[in-house]
Amino acid sequence: MIGTNPFDDDKLHEECGVFGIYNHEESAAHTVLGLHALQHRGQEAAGIVTFDGRNFHSHKSMGHVADNFNSQKVIESLPGMSAIGHVRYSTTGGSAMRNIQPLFADLSSGGFAVAHNGNLTNAWTLRKILVEKGAIFQSTSDSEVMIHLVATSTYTNLVDRVVDALRRIEGAYSVVALSQKKLIGARDPLGVRPLVLGKLSDDTYIFASETCALDIIGAEYIRDVEPGELIVIDADGLTSHHPFPAKKPRPCIFEHVYFSRPDSITNDRSVYEVRKNIGKELAKESTVEADLVIPVPDSGVPAAIGYAQQSGIPFELGIIRNHYVGRTFIEPSDQIRHLGVKLKHNANKAEIEGKSIVLIDDSIVRGTTSIKIVEMMRAAGAKEVHMRIASPPTTNSCFYGVDTPEKDKLLASRMSVEEMAKYIDADSLAFVSIDGLYRAVGETSRDSNSPQYCDACFSGDYPTPLTDEALGEDNKQFSFLTD
Structure with missing residues (x-):
C-alpha cells in the first residue's frame, strides 16, 4: 500500500x-x-x-x-x-x-x-x-x-x-x-x-x-x-x-519551524511571519547565485517567500502538490513506489528546465525525501539544485511528544553537511544556524547558558530528566504510545 x-x-x-x-x-x-x-x-x-x-x-x-x-x-x-x-x-x-x-x-x-x-x-x-x-x-x-x-x-x-x-x-x-x-x-x-x-x-x-x-x-x-x-x-x-x-x-521551537499551522499564533508570534523570517535569515547566511527560489510544498512556502524577498531571487512554484490524492492499494513494487511520489508532488517542468534553483524545505530527517526532490528537479531539467533548510541539522531524537527516528537514523547525526549534500545529490546544502533560528523568533541569539526554547532535536540539550530513557530498552517490558 x-x-x-x-x-x-x-x-x-x-x-x-x-x-x-x-x-x-x-x-x-x-x-x-x-x-x-x-x-x-x-x-x-x-x-x-x-x-x-x-x-x-x-x-x-x-x-x-x-x-x-x-x-x-x-x-x-x-x-x-x-x-x-x-x-x-x-x-x-x-x-x-x-x-x-x-x-x-x-x-x-x-x-x-x-x-x-x-x-x-x-x-x-x-x-x-x-x-x-x-x-x-x-x-x-x-x-x-x-x-x-x-x-x-x-x-x-x-x-x-x-x-x-x-x-x-x-x-x-x-x-x-x-x-x-x-x-x-x-x-x-x-x-x-x-x-x-x-x-x-x-x-x-x-x-x-x-x-x-x-x-x-x-x-x-x-x-x-x-x-x-x-x-x-x-x-x-x-x-x-x-x-x-x-x-x-x-517552549518547543519546532512549533515555529513545522508543527503549527502557519495561520496560528504560537508563543505570541505569528507562525507565518516567523517562517518568513527564517527564510530571510537563511538568505543572509547562505546566499547563492540562482534563477529561482522554489519551496517544497506546503511547509517550505513561507520560508521560501522570505528567502526570495531577502535575496531578490524570484519565487516560483516549481513543485505542484496534489491536495486530492487518496490512498492507493496498488501492489507496492519498487517501480510503483517510485511513481507513487508523483501522486502528491510533481515538478513544474516549464519553470524549472535550464534554471539554477534554490529549494527550500523545513528540515531533513532521514534524507529520503530530499533525495527524491533533488532527483525530481534534475529530471525536470534543472541546471543546478541548491538546497536550503529552514532549521538547523536535526541530530537528536525528541522525547517530548514528537515522532522522531532513532538518533542513528537521523542523517545529520552521522554525516557532515558536505556529506549530506553529496548523499542527496545537491550542488550545495546549507541549514539556518541555531542563532539564525532564534533571531527569526525575535531573540538576538540562543542563550547557551539558559536557552529560551526547547531545541534538543538540534542541540541535544534536554530540559527535563529522561528517566525512562536512562533505563534502556532491555529493562522495559513494553513500549508506550506517546500522545
Missing part, C-alpha cells in the same frame, strides 16, 4: 492535538470543528467525550475527523454542554482502539476524561510502580498513567488530585480534562507543548493546541496557558492556579 504522503513520511510529526469547550449547547459540533483545524497534528485517530449533566458520552474512531464525525447522528450521540477532543498521530508503539483518546474512567469522585499532547519521560517508571500496587491498565498510552495517578491520590478535592498527579510526572504535556462540573487545562512547567485559552461568549471557554482551532469556531484568543499553569473552568467562572515552582519557559 502506498500512503497519501510520500514526502511527509520523512518529516518530524507532532503526535497530538487537544481541544476542550465548556458551557455551549453545541459543544460536540464545535469540538469536531476544532479537531478539523488541528487535523495536521494527528491523522491516525480522533475522539470526543461529552458530558450532558448526568452522563458522559464518547465517540472514537481510527482515521480522519471528517471520515468519522461527518453525520448528524454522530453529533446527536454526543449530547452535553461540555466536551473535550483529541487527534493523534501514529507512533511506533502500534495502533489500537483502546489507545484512542480522550481516555475515560469512573473515579471515586465521579467520571473523569483526559486528553493529552506530549510525552511523559518517566511514564514507564510510574506505570511499573502503579502495576505493582494493583493498578490495571487498559491501554499502552502514557496518558493512562495520569488517570491512575489522579485515581490513587490521597487528596479529596479533584483539582488537588490532578495537581498531585502532575507533580509526579516528568516530561512535556498539555492536558485537557473533563469532570462532571469542571473543564481543566494544564501545561507543563516549561511550556514545551502548546495550549491556548479562548472565549466564545461570556461563559463559554475553550482550550486548544493552536489558535487556528479558535478561529474556525469564531472564538476570541485570550492568551496562551502559561507554563506550569492549571486553569479550572466551572460554574463559578475561570480560576488560574500556579502549583509548581516557577521555571524559565522552554
Whole structure:
C-alpha cells in the first residue's frame, strides 16, 4: 500500500492535538470543528467525550475527523454542554482502539476524561510502580498513567488530585480534562507543548493546541496557558492556579519551524511571519547565485517567500502538490513506489528546465525525501539544485511528544553537511544556524547558558530528566504510545 504522503513520511510529526469547550449547547459540533483545524497534528485517530449533566458520552474512531464525525447522528450521540477532543498521530508503539483518546474512567469522585499532547519521560517508571500496587491498565498510552495517578491520590478535592498527579510526572504535556462540573487545562512547567485559552461568549471557554482551532469556531484568543499553569473552568467562572515552582519557559521551537499551522499564533508570534523570517535569515547566511527560489510544498512556502524577498531571487512554484490524492492499494513494487511520489508532488517542468534553483524545505530527517526532490528537479531539467533548510541539522531524537527516528537514523547525526549534500545529490546544502533560528523568533541569539526554547532535536540539550530513557530498552517490558 502506498500512503497519501510520500514526502511527509520523512518529516518530524507532532503526535497530538487537544481541544476542550465548556458551557455551549453545541459543544460536540464545535469540538469536531476544532479537531478539523488541528487535523495536521494527528491523522491516525480522533475522539470526543461529552458530558450532558448526568452522563458522559464518547465517540472514537481510527482515521480522519471528517471520515468519522461527518453525520448528524454522530453529533446527536454526543449530547452535553461540555466536551473535550483529541487527534493523534501514529507512533511506533502500534495502533489500537483502546489507545484512542480522550481516555475515560469512573473515579471515586465521579467520571473523569483526559486528553493529552506530549510525552511523559518517566511514564514507564510510574506505570511499573502503579502495576505493582494493583493498578490495571487498559491501554499502552502514557496518558493512562495520569488517570491512575489522579485515581490513587490521597487528596479529596479533584483539582488537588490532578495537581498531585502532575507533580509526579516528568516530561512535556498539555492536558485537557473533563469532570462532571469542571473543564481543566494544564501545561507543563516549561511550556514545551502548546495550549491556548479562548472565549466564545461570556461563559463559554475553550482550550486548544493552536489558535487556528479558535478561529474556525469564531472564538476570541485570550492568551496562551502559561507554563506550569492549571486553569479550572466551572460554574463559578475561570480560576488560574500556579502549583509548581516557577521555571524559565522552554517552549518547543519546532512549533515555529513545522508543527503549527502557519495561520496560528504560537508563543505570541505569528507562525507565518516567523517562517518568513527564517527564510530571510537563511538568505543572509547562505546566499547563492540562482534563477529561482522554489519551496517544497506546503511547509517550505513561507520560508521560501522570505528567502526570495531577502535575496531578490524570484519565487516560483516549481513543485505542484496534489491536495486530492487518496490512498492507493496498488501492489507496492519498487517501480510503483517510485511513481507513487508523483501522486502528491510533481515538478513544474516549464519553470524549472535550464534554471539554477534554490529549494527550500523545513528540515531533513532521514534524507529520503530530499533525495527524491533533488532527483525530481534534475529530471525536470534543472541546471543546478541548491538546497536550503529552514532549521538547523536535526541530530537528536525528541522525547517530548514528537515522532522522531532513532538518533542513528537521523542523517545529520552521522554525516557532515558536505556529506549530506553529496548523499542527496545537491550542488550545495546549507541549514539556518541555531542563532539564525532564534533571531527569526525575535531573540538576538540562543542563550547557551539558559536557552529560551526547547531545541534538543538540534542541540541535544534536554530540559527535563529522561528517566525512562536512562533505563534502556532491555529493562522495559513494553513500549508506550506517546500522545
